[in-house]
Amino acid sequence: MAEIGTLRVKTGLAEMLKGGVIMDVVDAEQARIAEEAGACAVMALERVPADIRRDGGVARMSDPQKVKEIQEAVSIPVMAKCRIGHFVEAQILEALEVDYIDESEVLTPADLEHHVDKHAFTVPFVCGCTNLGEALRRIAEGAAMIRTKGEAGTGDIVNAVTHMRAVFGAIRQLQGLREEELYAAAKEHRAPYELVRWVAENERLPVVTFTAGGIATPADAALCMQLGADGVFVGSGIFKSGDPDRRAKAIVEATTHFDDAKILAEVSAGLGEPMVGISASTLPEAERLEVRGW
Amino acid sequence: MARSPRIGVLALQGAFREHARALRRAGADVVEVRRPEQLDGLDGLVIPGGESTTIAKLAAGYGLDEAIRAFERPVFGTCAGMILVDRAHLGLADLEVDRNAYGRQVASFEADLELGDGEAPFRGVFIRAPRVRDVGAGVEVLAELGGEPVLLRDGRVLVAAFHPELTDDLRVHERFLELVTEATSVRA
Numbered sequence: 001m002a003e004i005g006t007l008r009v010k011t012g013l014a015e016m017l018k019g020g021v022i023m024d025v026v027d028a029e030q031a032r033i034a035e036e037a038g039a040c041a042v043m044a045l046e047r048v049p050a051d052i053r054r055d056g057g058v059a060r061m062s063d064p065q066k067v068k069e070i071q072e073a074v075s076i077p078v079m080a081k082c083r084i085g086h087f088v089e090a091q092i093l094e095a096l097e098v099d100y101i102d103e104s105e106v107l108t109p110a111d112l113e114h115h116v117d118k119h120a121f122t123v124p125f126v127c128g129c130t131n132l133g134e135a136l137r138r139i140a141e142g143a144a145m146i147r148t149k150g151e152a153g154t155g156d157i158v159n160a161v162t163h164m165r166a167v168f169g170a171i172r173q174l175q176g177l178r179e180e181e182l183y184a185a186a187k188e189h190r191a192p193y194e195l196v197r198w199v200a201e202n203e204r205l206p207v208v209t210f211t212a213g214g215i216a217t218p219a220d221a222a223l224c225m226q227l228g229a230d231g232v233f234v235g236s237g238i239f240k241s242g243d244p245d246r247r248a249k250a251i252v253e254a255t256t257h258f259d260d261a262k263i264l265a266e267v268s269a270g271l272g273e274p275m276v277g278i279s280a281s282t283l284p285e286a287e288r289l290e291v292r293g294w
Numbered sequence: 295m296a297r298s299p300r301i302g303v304l305a306l307q308g309a310f311r312e313h314a315r316a317l318r319r320a321g322a323d324v325v326e327v328r329r330p331e332q333l334d335g336l337d338g339l340v341i342p343g344g345e346s347t348t349i350a351k352l353a354a355g356y357g358l359d360e361a362i363r364a365f366e367r368p369v370f371g372t373c374a375g376m377i378l379v380d381r382a383h384l385g386l387a388d389l390e391v392d393r394n395a396y397g398r399q400v401a402s403f404e405a406d407l408e409l410g411d412g413e414a415p416f417r418g419v420f421i422r423a424p425r426v427r428d429v430g431a432g433v434e435v436l437a438e439l440g441g442e443p444v445l446l447r448d449g450r451v452l453v454a455a456f457h458p459e460l461t462d463d464l465r466v467h468e469r470f471l472e473l474v475t476e477a478t479s480v481r482a
Contacts, residue, residue, distance in 0.1 A: 001405070001406075002403040002404070002405040003403055003404045003405070004400065004401065005400070005475065006403075006404055008400065008404060008419055008460060009402045009403060009404060009419065009420075009421060011462050012402070012419055012421045012457060013402065013421050013422065014397055015308075015309045015312060015343075015457075015460065016308055016309055016343050016344050016345065016373070016374070016421060016422075017308075017344075017345070018307070018308060018310075018311070018344070019306070019308060019310070019344070020307045020344070020345060020348055022307075035347060037351075038347070038348045038351040038352060039348065040307055040344065040345040040348045041345070044329070071398075075347065076345050076347060076348070076383065077345075077398075077399065077422065097397075097398040097399075098398075098399075099398055099399035099422070100399065111396060122400050123399060124399065148431050157329060159329050252348070252351075252352070253352065253355065254351055255307075256305075256306050256307060256328065257328060260328075265423045277425040
């Protein structure tokens with residue numbers, strides 16, 4: 001008998017995205033540019049994070065009409081964002097048959113304590129994290145893919161690096177702990193013991209782990225890959241730059257050839273203006289997106 | 295066998311690590327392939343699942359597509375890899391393949407497949423899977439699902455619409471390594 005919506009099928013699509021670039025797009029035209037540049041998937045959203053930051057207000061799920069137009073425009077997987085805890089936006093996105101839902105801190109949270117029960121869905125979910133405990137709490141809720149959050153819409157890579165180092169460093173620290181110490185580690189990370197133990201035994205998260213938030217150049221993408229990311233999400237970095245087509249293609253090539261400095265030098269040359277960017281350390285607390293998620 | 299077969303895994307994008315792991319468990323030496331010169335000296339090549347449009351664009355960028363067309367050893371394509379070896383792409387297998395033909399991700403599924411080896415069924419994982427629309431006269435069907443071919447062989451080329459690298463069952467990878475061994479002994 002054929003079975004749909006199994007954990008293997010959900011995590012399996014993320015396995016197929018590895019080594020690739022998932023690009024934020026707001027309409028069909030941007031989606032076509034992303035596919036043409038070699039994106040392995042696109043993320044449909046109402047406004048890119050840099051514009052959400054600039055305009056303020058409540059950021060919500062994309063208009064279903066826009067999602068449909070994007071689905072019709074490209075053959076690669078189409079993902080879409082719902083607000084943290086907004087399980088009805090998630091139900092709508094599942095009804096639209098998006099390929100993945102991003103329960104995202106980039107949108108305004110709908111629930112200040114609970115995330116969506118992702119086990120209840122056939123469509124898989126990706127969620128953000130800033131540290132190992134947060135990643136494992138999301139996986140316990142059913143996330144089939146994880147991305148470190150970084151600080152979306154800034155063009156500043158520093159928080160992405162901080163979060164990757166936090167997750168991958170904490171995984172390395174679990175190696176060599178004794179049985180009774182793993183219980184204490186689970187308490188410290190506020191994560192289920194079974195998942196902490198799995199990570200200690202396998203030296204990685206049980207799901208594919210991408211990086212997001214602040215990637216603006218091919219070198220940024222390659223930095224994330226060399227630090228251990230399975231792939232990258234690029235939001236404002238492409239469509240807020242001077243030459244989106246060329247920059248998108250260059251970031252795709254840099255993600256594949258992340259350890260070949262000659263190719264990186266070649267693809268980084270003459271790309272025009274990058275997005276202007278905001279230094280993440282100058283953001284007031286209320287404007288920091290990375291702290292959203294519980 | 296005198297030495298382990300040396301198998302390349304196309305590592306531009308997709309599930310290349312899982313193929314590498316399965317091939318090593320089945321006894322092969324594995325090399326990741328990102329540039330044409332890395333095909334030199336290989337006994338076989340695996341083209342993994344991933345996004346076929348992404349892999350095709352990255353391969354064209356560095357002349358890897360032409361190098362794979364000229365590669366004469368056995369090739370194993372899974373999912374996106376099956377699309378890339380078909381008539382419309384690299385032309386290594388006499389097949390016409392439709393992309394994402396089972397529907398979007400919510401339709402992705404697992405199902406048992408009979409490999410015809412008298413053993414237990416093989417758990418096939420189908421993710422936004424392609425469907426074979428037309429098969430050339432010389433192509434052998436090795437497994438079917440609902441009357442449609444999902445594992446096929448065209449001479450030295452093996453293709454699967456599903457993902458054997460996502461299970462711990464090595465039978466399909468072993469089948470590919472048998473093709474490699476046959477081809478290597480003919481050459482010797």
